[in-house]
Structure formats: structure tokens, C-alpha cells
Amino acid sequence: NPGNIARVMAAMIAFSLCASAIYLINDMMDIDADRRHPRKRNRALASGALSLARAAILAPLLLATGVLIAIFVSQQFIVALAVYLTLAGTYSLWLKSKLMVDVIVLAGLYSLRIYAGGMAVGINLSHWLLLFSMFFFLSLAFVKRYTELRLVEQHEGSAAIGRGYLVDDIEMLRVFGPVCGYLSVLIFAMYIDSADVIRLYGHGQRLWAICPVLLYW
Numbered sequence: 001n002p003g004n005i006a007r008v009m010a011a012m013i014a015f016s017l018c019a020s021a022i023y024l025i026n027d028m029m030d031i032d033a034d035r036r037h038p039r040k041r042n043r044a045l046a047s048g049a050l051s052l053a054r055a056a057i058l059a060p061l062l063l064a065t066g067v068l069i070a071i072f073v074s075q076q077f078i079v080a081l082a083v084y085l086t087l088a089g090t091y092s093l094w095l096k097s098k099l100m101v102d103v104i105v106l107a108g109l110y111s112l113r114i115y116a117g118g119m120a121v122g123i124n125l126s127h128w129l130l131l132f133s134m135f136f137f138l139s140l141a142f143v144k145r146y147t148e149l150r151l152v153e154q155h156e157g158s159a160a161i162g163r164g165y166l167v168d169d170i171e172m173l174r175v176f177g178p179v180c181g182y183l184s185v186l187i188f189a190m191y192i193d194s195a196d197v198i199r200l201y202g203h204g205q206r207l208w209a210i211c212p213v214l215l216y217w
Contacts, residue, residue, distance in 0.1 A: 004121040011073050011120035015113060017066030018085060024059040026092040028052060038155055073120050080116035084109065099164035103141035110137035128191040135184035142177035146170065185214045 027034065027045045034046035044050035063085075070078050088109055096102045111133045118125040148160050149170050159166045165173075189211055191197065197204035 001121075007073055007120050008117060010069055011077055011117060014066045014069040014073065014077075015081065015084075015116060017062045017069070018081060019088070021059045021063035021066065022085065022088045022092065024055050024062070025089075028055055028059070029092060038151060074122065076119035076122070077116055080112065080119045084112050084116065087112070097164050099169075102163070103138060103145060106141040106144070107134055107138035110140075126196065128187065128194070128196065132184050132187045132191070135180045135187060139177050139181035139184065142173050142180060146173040146177055149173065181217070182215075185211060188214060 024045075027043060030040075031045050031052070034040040034043055037046075040046055045052065045055055067078075067081070070081050087105065091102070091105050091109070095105050111130060114133050115125060115130065145160070145163070145165060148163070149165055149167055152158075152160055153167045153170065157167065189208075192204060192207045192211075197207065201207070
């Protein structure tokens with residue numbers, strides 16, 4: 001459907017602009033912590049490649065442009081985008097420093113992008129897709145925190161800067177990440193055996209070939 005493709009592209013651009021604004025605001029707030037981080041100190045703001053003054057102008061400009069584009073997509077998409085911006089803003093201001101809460105919010109923000117795509121074209125997303133994406137993204141969020149703590153450990157630190165995690169939490173994160181990944185594969189396997197697949201696919205059993213790929217990942 002060419003009309004749907006155009007709306008999805010517009011939604012993607014709007015979401016990217018708004019997300020970029022949130023990331024800029026987050027980096028402005030974290031600039032001191034990023035400058036002490038072995039990797040994040042190379043980011044544009046932390047390294048000085050982008051000045052705070054320019055970032056302060058660019059962030060609202062990106063946000064306004066994204067919202068303006070979103071107006072032409074659909075009302076449902078605007079609501080989904082507003083929820084995303086509210087949650088992402090709360091995450092940057094407060095929730096990112098809360099142990100375990102931060103990874104759940106991150107996974108929710110990633111899943112919300114999929115939901116917003118459905119709202120852009122008026123498609124009611126399957127609960128299977130939302131369940132799968134939640135655990136899949138939760139796994140990635142745990143991996144993100146795990147790698148950050150490994151880096152802290154390698155530099156003989158004791159805690160992640162600006163986060164609620166200690167180096168002692170590494171083993172917990174190392175377990176939770178793969179477990180959430182395997183749960184997403186289990187949800188996918190249960191979906192293959194559901195009535196939805198029988199109704200939607202002529203050869204639904206072929207979807208089983210995807211499970212080994214996901215398990216290997």
C-alpha cells in the first residue's frame with residue numbers, strides 16, 4: 001500500500017528527529033559524567049566537537065520539526081509519540097539511575113517505537129509481536145548494562161557513573177540478558193503453534209526454521 005509506506009516513512013523521520021532531540025538533551029545533562037567515561041568521552045558534546053550552545057539550539061529545533069511532521073501522520077501516532085517523549089524525558093531526568101527500572105523502561109521505549117509504527121498506519125499490532133519485542137529488547141538492554149559494567153571493571157572502577165549498578169552486579173546482568181533472550185524465542189515458538197499462524201499462513205510450520213537462528217543469536 002503506497003499510502004501506508006509514505007506514512008510509515010514520515011513517522012520514522014518524525015520519531016528519529018524527536019529521539020535525537022531527547023538524546024541531545026540527555027547528553028547535555030550527562031556531559032560531566034560522559035567526560036569521565038572511557039568511551040562516552042568521545043561523544044560530540046563530551047569531546048567538545050559540538051558546543052553546549054549549539055546543542056541547546058539544535059534539540060528544540062529537532063523536536064519541533066519532528067512534532068510538525070507527526071501532525072501529518074495520524075492522531076494515534078501523535079499520542080504514541082507524546083507517550084514516548086514523556087517516558088524518555090522521565091528516563092533521562094530520573095529513571096536511568098534506578099537499578100533494574102532503567103532496563104525495563106529502555107525495553108518499553110524500544111517496543112513503543114514498534115507500536116507507534118502500527119498507529120501511524122492504523123494497524124492493530126499482535127500481542128505476540130509486542131510480547132516478543134518486549135523480552136527481545138529487554139535482553140538487549142541487559143547486554144548494554146553488562147558491557148558498560150565490564151568496561152568499568154576493566155578500568156578498575158566500582159560503579160557505573162550515573163547509573164544504579166555496581167561492578168558486583170555483573171553476574172546478575174550476565175544471567176538476566178540471555179534468559180530474556182530465550183524467553184523471546186519461547187514466545188515466538190508459542191506463536192507458531194497458535195491459531196493466528198494457522199489463519200494467516202499457508203505454511204506456518206516453516207516458521208520453525210527461524211527458532212534455531214534466534215537461539216544461536
